[in-house]
Amino acid sequence: MWDWTFTFEILPVLARAAIMTIEATALGFAIAATLGLVLASIRLAFPAAGVVVTVLVELIRSTPLLIQIFFLYFVLPKAGIVLDAFTAGVAAIGVHYAAYCSEVYRAGFENVPRGQWEASIALNLSPWNTFKDIILPQALPPVVPALGNYLIALFKETPLLSAIAVLELMQTAKNIGSETFRYTEPVTLVGVFFLVMSLVSAGMVRMLESWLQRR
Amino acid sequence: MNDMPMVRFENVSKRYGPLTVLDNLNLDIGRGEKVSIIGPSGSGKTTVLRMLMTLEAINDGVLWVDGEPMTHMMQNGKLVPATIKHIRRIRAKIGMVFQSFNLFPHMTAMGNCIEAPITVLGMKRSEAEERAAELLDMVGLSAKKDHYPSQLSGGQQQRVAIARALAMRPKIMLFDEVTSALDPELVGEVLQVIRKIGREHDLTMLMVTHQMGFAKEFSDRVCFFYQGKICEQGAPAEIFGNPKNERTRQFLNAVLEAG
Amino acid sequence: MWIRMLTAMLAATLLLIALLSANPEYRLFMPGLLEGAVLTVEITLLGAVLAVFMALIAALAKLYGPLPIRWLSTTYIEIFRGTSALVQLFWLYFVLPQFGIFLDAFLVAVLALGLNIGAYGAEVVRGAIVSVARGQWEASIALNMSKAQMLRRIILPQAFTAMIPPWGNLFIELVKSTSLVSLITLADLTFKAQQMNQSTLKTVPVFTLVLLIYLAISLTVTIAMRLLEQRTSRGLTRGRVA
The missing domain is CATH 3.40.50.300 (P-loop containing nucleotide triphosphate hydrolases)
Structure with a gap:
């Protein structure tokens, strides 16, 4: 059933692919966290533009990430923007999770008491300084755990990149499978990798959460 | 004894x-x-x-x-x-009335009073309703029997809670x-x-x-x-x-x- | 968002689909895509039924089961939340046959997605049960109810209301994750899109239509859940009279 020799044979190959998975996760989340903050800030600063952002966020969250990956990969070239599979895939994942992150930031902004804005006006701070020095430092720390949970969710969705043949873990496992006709070891190993990584990082998020609460 | x-x-x-x-x-x-x-x-x-x-x-x-x-x-x-x-x-x-009423929010005043008699004592619904109506009358809330707890004042809720406890015929x-x-x-x-x-x-x-x-x-x-x-x-x-x-x-x- | 805005968005989406279909370049794809959409909806519905069932069982087992059962349920929840839906789908699709278990792709799809969403749902159910006020348990004890009676008549009905919004989100996740079944050869909406894209290279019309159709399905689910939420919370939130 389970072949240990085979397992050790494929382990280095999978380990290299795991690095690709982690790279995709890091880049994707960098986009998600930054773009999400921009979206939430736009909504905060220009209520009129907020409706557009709301609809956009709803649109992104209501359609499958896989379709969005295909969309960027196949449609952008028609507009003259040619991206390699990795870039297109990571960009799609980043934008998808930016929609989720923007909601997290929004909740963070809403949790800052009104009095903080009013006190800043009373001190004659400019809107930009109020946002940068008063609101952001209070809004961000409480939402870090929620962002952490989206980081884990994003990480678990990177196997979707296999659909456009990015050589991350899942694709590598499938390739091994189709070459050797043995799927049990590679696919199970991928599952175990994701399980361990998400359990560990979920534990870290919980620790962060309790640290933030004690602070 | x-x-x-x-x-x-x-x-x-x-x-x-x-x-x-x-x-x-x-x-x-x-x-x-x-x-x-x-x-x-x-x-x-x-x-x-x-x-x-x-x-x-x-x-x-x-x-x-x-x-x-x-x-x-x-x-x-x-x-x-x-x-x-x-x-x-x-x-x-034994029956008990609580400081915070603890009425069941998803049931009317009447529903609160017949729930346990039916499920716990196995009373027939008609019988339970008759008895609950008497008790709600005694606490002065006949008119509110089809209201939900959220539609009642605190005093009214507490009176329903008393009727609810009595509906189980406790000795204490x-x-x-x-x-x-x-x-x-x-x-x-x-x-x-x-x-x-x-x-x-x-x-x-x-x-x-x-x-x-x-x-x-x-x-x-x-x-x-x-x-x-x-x-x-x-x-x-x-x-x-x-x-x-x-x-x-x-x-x-x-x-x-x-x- | 409010139901009215969602309904407007749904109407706009459907209108846009209709307008685009007037164009022959788009109309060409509609029959095939709708065929795929039917499979997508079927998998969603069956997956949802399995997910709710698993979530209830796993949550109650984790809360009230004897130790081994509690353990089993925790293991299920952690495994299915800790690995992604695609990994689970591939595992069931590629690995089970090597153990001599041959399931048809449709069954694998429903099973993988239902179990995946069910694991998340279990935590939703558990959270909702735990969040019911302690006084409700105490009042039920004072009325001498049995544990089963308390759960069935007092706690679960109240937890149900609290569960609806998070379940709404989970069902949207389910709709979206059905797109993964295209990767195990099921001819759902995403599969059809890929196929048409490859055979005609009309990328923009195909993917625009597909996005709109998914949006319409998701919005329908969201609106349905909002309506359900309104209905069930009636007794709980009706305004104070006195």
Whole structure:
């Protein structure tokens, strides 16, 4: 059933692919966290533009990430923007999770008491300084755990990149499978990798959460 | 069996970790007796009711209800911890009204009053509804029977809660600071209902209260709790008119001054 | 968002689909895509049924089961939340046959997605049960109910209301994750899109239509859940009269 020799044979190959998975996760989340903050800030600063952002966020969250990956990969070239599979895939994942992150930031902004804005006006701070020095430092720390949970969710969705043949873990496992006709070891190993990584990082998020609460 | 009191606390203790909430309590409550428990917060007075309702487990001692042990049962002539089946049989004799009403928010006033009679006692719906209608009438809420708790005032909710408890035909009624969560102008209507029950029903009543005036006028006996012990007990006239214990005097002075 | 805005968005989406279909370049794809959409909806519905069932069982087992059962349920929840839906799908699809278990792709799809969403749902159910006020348990004890009676008549009905919004989100996740079944050869909406894209290279019309169709399905689910929420919370939130 389970072949240990085979397992050790494929382990280095999978380990290299795991690095690709982690790279995709890091880049994707960098986009998600930054773009999400921009979206939430736009909504905060220009209520009129907020409706557009709301609809956009709803649109992104209501359609499958896989379709969005295909969309960027196949449609952008028609507009003259040619991206390699990795870039297109990571960009799609980043934008998808930016929609989720923007909601997290929004909740963070809403949790800052009104009095903080009013006190800043009373001190004659400019809107930009109020946002940068008063609101952001209070809004961000409480939402870090929620962002952490989206980081884990994003990480678990990177196997979707296999659909456009990015050589991350899942694709590598499938390739091994189709070459050797043995799927049990590679696919199970991928599952175990994701399980361990998400359990560990979920534990870290919980620790962060309790640290933030004690602070 | 009838010479046994309705409720007996026999060397009952309750601890939360290192904190002793009730220390070796001995207390008998007679059939039909109306006893008020007063005392500062943290004195363990609410715990007395909660243990009797089996909301809190006891750490030591035995609790007797209507001549039978409730927390324990007889097996081969020895008292052993009770099974849930035994507890439920004894618990059927007790009803409780809470400080925060605890009505079921997804059921109307009528629904609250017929739920347990149907599911627990196995009553027919028509019979349960008839009985609930009588009780809602007694607490003055016939007109509100199809209202949900969120549509009722605090005083009305508490009256429904009283009717709900009575619908189970208990022999003992526990009232846990039932007017503490009410706006001052709504306290009277609830106390009125309790007075009426005291007159019309043959119930043993045990209440924790901050309404000294009501305790004085309504109860047969008043127990003053202090730091997990009964510090002084006796007829209301005695306790309120001529308290023997220094702690009781201090407490009553503080309460009367405040309110 | 409010139901009215969602309904407007749904109407706009459907209108846009209709307008685009007037164009022959788009109309060409509609029959095939709708065929795929039917499979997508089927998998969603069956997956949802399995997910709710698993979530209830796992949550109650984790809360009230004896220790081994509690353990089993925790393991299920952690495994299915800790690995992604695609990994689970591939595992069931590629690995089970090597153990001599041959399931048809449709069954694998429903099973993988239902179990995946069910694991998340279990935590939703558990959270909702735990969040019911302690006084409700105490009142039920004071009325001498049995544990089963308390759960069935008092706690679960109240938890149900609290569960609806998070379940709404989970069902949207389910709709979206059905797109993964295209990777195990099931001819759902995404599969059809890929196929048409490859055979005609009309990328923009195909993917625009597909996005709009998914949006319409998701919005329908969201609106349905909002309506359900309104209905069930009626008794709980009706305004104070007195």
